[in-house]
Each structure stands twice: as C-alpha cells, then as structure tokens.
Amino acid sequence: MARLADRTAIVTGASRGIGRGIAERLGRDGALVAVHYGSDGDAAAATVESVVKDGGRAFAFRAELDRPDAVDTFYAALDRGLDAAGAGPGIDILVNNAGASGSGRLHQLTPEVFDRLFAVNVKAPLFLVQRGLDRFREGGRIVNISSLTSRHAYPESVTYAMTKGAVDTMTLALAKELGPRGITVNTVAPGFVATDMNARLRATPEAAAALASHAVLGRIGTPGDIADVVAFLVSDDARWITGQYLEAGGGSGL
Numbered sequence: 295m296a297r298l299a300d301r302t303a304i305v306t307g308a309s310r311g312i313g314r315g316i317a318e319r320l321g322r323d324g325a326l327v328a329v330h331y332g333s334d335g336d337a338a339a340a341t342v343e344s345v346v347k348d349g350g351r352a353f354a355f356r357a358e359l360d361r362p363d364a365v366d367t368f369y370a371a372l373d374r375g376l377d378a379a380g381a382g383p384g385i386d387i388l389v390n391n392a393g394a395s396g397s398g399r400l401h402q403l404t405p406e407v408f409d410r411l412f413a414v415n416v417k418a419p420l421f422l423v424q425r426g427l428d429r430f431r432e433g434g435r436i437v438n439i440s441s442l443t444s445r446h447a448y449p450e451s452v453t454y455a456m457t458k459g460a461v462d463t464m465t466l467a468l469a470k471e472l473g474p475r476g477i478t479v480n481t482v483a484p485g486f487v488a489t490d491m492n493a494r495l496r497a498t499p500e501a502a503a504a505l506a507s508h509a510v511l512g513r514i515g516t517p518g519d520i521a522d523v524v525a526f527l528v529s530d531d532a533r534w535i536t537g538q539y540l541e542a543g544g545g546s547g548l
C-alpha cells in the first residue's frame with residue numbers, strides 16, 4: 295500500500311517550481327493532492343496532469359493569497375475540489391509553499407511590496423492553518439517552506455528574508471500549539487533551486503555557476519531535491535520530529 299494512501303495533501307503554490315515537485319512526489323506516494331495556484335491555471339492543470347500520469351490523484355484550485363478574502367476563497371475552492379474528488383473535508387497534510395519574492399534592497403523597497411510579501415509569505419500560511427484547525431486529522435503534518443535567507447544576511451532581498459524569518463518563528467509556535475493533537479509542524483529551508491523565482495539570477499552560464507558555487511555539493515538544487523525532504527517529513531518515518539528547521543541547500547554557506 296502506498297505510504298500516503300487515504301491521505302489528503304494540500305500544496306500551496308503547486309502550479310510551478312518547488313510546489314509542483316512536491317505535488318508530484320506526494321501524488322506518487324499515494325495522497326490525493328490539492329494543487330493550489332494563484333494565477334496560472336494552465337500551469338496548475340499541467341501539475342495535475344503530471345500527477346495523474348504517474349498514477350496519482352489530484353485537482354487544482356485557485357486563490358490569490360495577497361487578497362483580503364484569500365482564506366475564504368481558498369477553503370471554498372478547496373471544498374469544491376474535494377467534493378468533486380469524492381473526498382471529505384479532512385486534511386492530513388498542508389505544505390505552505392506558495393511564496394512571493396522580489397523585494398529588492400532597502401532603497402528599492404516600497405510599503406506596497408512589503409505588504410504583499412508579508413500577505414503571501416506570512417499572513418496566508420498562518421490563517422490557512424487557523425481556518426483548517428478543525429479539519430486536521432490526528433497525525434496531521436504541516437510543512438512550511440522557508441529559505442536559507444532567514445539565517446544568512448541577505449540584503450539583496452531584505453523583506454523577503456524577513457518574511458522567511460517569520461515563517462521559522464511560526465513553525466516553532468505552531469508545533470507547540472498542535473503537538474497535543476499529534477500534528478507535527480516543521481520548516482524546510484531550501485538553498486537556491488532552479489525555478490522561475492530566480493531565473494534572472496542564472497541567466498548566463500557564469501551567473502548559474504556562481505549560484506551553484508554557494509552549495510558545497512556544487513550545483514543548484516532541483517524541485518525534486520526539496521520534494522524528497524518534504525515527503526520524509528510528512529511520512530510516518532518523521533512522526534517524532536516537530537518544530538524543526540531543516541536546511542535543504544546542498545551545504546550552502548558552510
């Protein structure tokens with residue numbers, strides 16, 4: 295029997311990049327995967343197609359996480375998808391992966407960008423958990439995707455790094471809050487991963503080589519590198535791990 299059989303997993307920001315990799319992996323592990331996206335419906339449909347091609351089950355649903363009605367929209371759309379898939383409202387796994395970047399350096403920052411990044415990267419994950427509380431089943435798993443930028447000075451994107459620091463702190467508090475219910479909460483912090491988010495930073499071979507050199511393992515990460523770590527944390531093998539910050543960056547910054 296697949297190790298996530300009978301589990302429902304929500305992956306936010308699963309239309310592209312790391313989220314798509316996580317959705318594909320959890321689908322292969324047997325979960326019904328709810329593929330959340332913000333604006334790119336075609337990309338989310340491609341994620342669903344990829345999960346189904348590998349024998350899994352998935353559906354896509356939309357909610358723009360920087361909008362004031364984000365959480366209402368999210369759960370209404372999720373419920374329509376669960377209904378259509380013949381599943382109940384219970385949640386076993388929530389991967390808070392959706393993220394916005396691009397705050398730039400301090401002199402470039404505007405209050406609008408600051409508010410949008412905190413809305414998507416911090417407010418949305420926290421309130422998605424709050425609203426989902428009565429739906430999480432015993433043995434539930436929450437994984438928050440942070441970034442190495444929360445623990446390394448990163449003036450290139452000061453607000454983005456700050457949002458990830460908030461995510462790390464959220465993990466600690468929620469792990470203690472939800473532990474008595476048997477729900478684990480952990481952070482995975484990727485180093486550089488080849489996705490749309492940093493396409494500009496590796497636009498030339500020289501730039502790509504410079505990014506790769508951050509990791510002692512000598513390459514840029516792939517979505518699959520991160521997905522495999524998440525798959526471990528949501529599995530039964532990780533039942534005794536909660537409140538932890540796990541770097542997945544090929545030894546970046548050692």
Ligand code: NDP
Pocket residue numbers: 306307308309310311312313330331332333334335337357358359360390391392393394395414439440441442483484485486487488489490491492
């Ligand atoms: P991508 O830019 O490739 O994908 C971002 C995802 O988040 C998309 O699915 C997008 O949906 C969704 N998203 C973005 N903004 C919103 C919004 N306002 N409302 C709803 N959904 C939104 O990013 P990555 O895959 O690279 O990043 C995934 C996570 O990993 C993020 O939390 C990021 O901070 C973190 N990370 C990434 C690293 C990297 O090097 N790539 C390194 C460290 C951490 P849609 O396209 O449909 O709008």
